[in-house]
Amino acid sequence: AQPAPAAGPAAPAQTAPSAGSAPAPTGPSAGSAPAPTATPTPSAGPRKRATGIVDARYTVSLRFGRPGKSEPIAGLERLRPLPSAKDPFFVFIGVLRGGKVARFLVSSDVKTTGDATCRPRRSLCQTIDMQPGDSQRFEFDLGPDGVRRFEIDLTAIRPATGRAGAAASRAQTSGAPGRFDVLRADVRFGPRPEGSGSSRTRRDVARLASFPPEGAPVVQFLGALADRRTAIFMVAPGVTPAGTRACLGDAECRVLALRTGEGATLRSAAGEHRLDLLSLRRTIARSATAAGRAHRREHPAGRRTMRTFISDRHTAWAFSRFSFSPLTGTVKRR
Known part of the structure; x- marks a missing residue:
């Protein structure tokens, strides 16, 4: 998060007009400059609800794998299954409009803990939304085949560059929804x-x-x-x-x-x-x-x-x- 901008010199206190009366006109006194307005300091609030619209002009980097054995993946492609197409436990849907949130499709029977937001709700986690810095752990019960565990650490969301960025920008501006x-x-x-x-x-x-x-x-x-x-x-x-x-x-x-x-x-x-x-x-x-x-x-x-x-x-x-x-x-x- 960027540091909050420093406030300028404090403005002189003004008295609010009483109800039903108009404020008296005022102007700057001779030789004095108007007082600058203080810049409000943004406050940290709850996460905004994601729009759900994928923006193809962004790419993500993350670490993925078994707990303690995750490996970095840079420039993850949209709709890529993880860990593989033959063994899919996750599908990367894409970065949502605004470039702040990455969304993944997961099996609804997963047990998961961490920083991510589950959709539609924590007890029925069909998709997860992650922001840079978020870490999430997953546990899949495969019955006779045992339990599989994975972790995702989302390290960055960046604008796509080069040919990939140009192609993504054309696709995004074409207005075609996700397929x-x-x-x-x-x-x-x-x-x-x-x-x-x-x-x-x-x-x-x-x-x-x-x-x-x-x-x-x-x-x-x-x-x-x-x-x-x-x-x-x-x-x-x-x-x-x-x-x-x-x-x-x-x-x-x-x-x-x-x-x-x-x-x-x-x-x-x-x-x-x-x-x-x-x-x-x-x-x-x-x-x-x-x-x-x-x-x-x-x-x-x-x-x-x-x-x-x-x-x-x-x-x-x-x-x-x-x-x-x-x-x-x-x-x-x-």
Whole structure:
């Protein structure tokens, strides 16, 4: 913080006019100069609420890593995941308008302590706002995989310079809002042969949605891989995929990996069904909050169906090989 400016010579005391009377006109006496006005000293107050609008004309430097083993990172790029794209626990959203606050997206199940401000509130920390000099510690409980701990020390926020600064300035003045990718899956599912019933197309399928939506589920949508081209489906106990081309890595074929235009035939006691991935498309959310809601969206009955699936030993093992990242809305293989 800059030191407060020194006050000039004190102005002579003036008597306030009484209510209802006008002050008598006054002027400087002969040979005297008007008294200078004292400059008010700014006082330290509470932090102002951040605007939420990202300003691309700034860059940040910080220290990041395990407690006691953090390393410096200079010129952190916007939307960069930390520690890596394959292992994202944080996403740097950017510097907010005014150049005083850096915002990060974090998993809402994190335990965190330090100087940062949690949004929307401390008990539900989906994003954090940090100012230079702030330090923050984070603890993620990964269940069977243990606990991961990180710390962030924000060292500086500076105007971007050079080519990067010029490009950022052009982007900022263009008026384009922040862009956050969200994946949408479109699926067609129905009985075979097609004449035995109507296939249904379901667009923007929620994670953990099952097919068919009524009756005993045959398959469940687990999510998209981080490559953003592959959709993962879990096969219900007692259901056998015809052929193994779409099976992902296990002899029991509890997992199907489909890309756009690919499909699989599923056989069960109820007959044959056909599953086709029509598209895995990228859409744009206009804010980190909207993207976070879309990433975490799941079918209301999805958890109940999942518990039914994992009552089978082979299916439970297949489920255990995947984890979900609420920061990116994707799944990854352990």
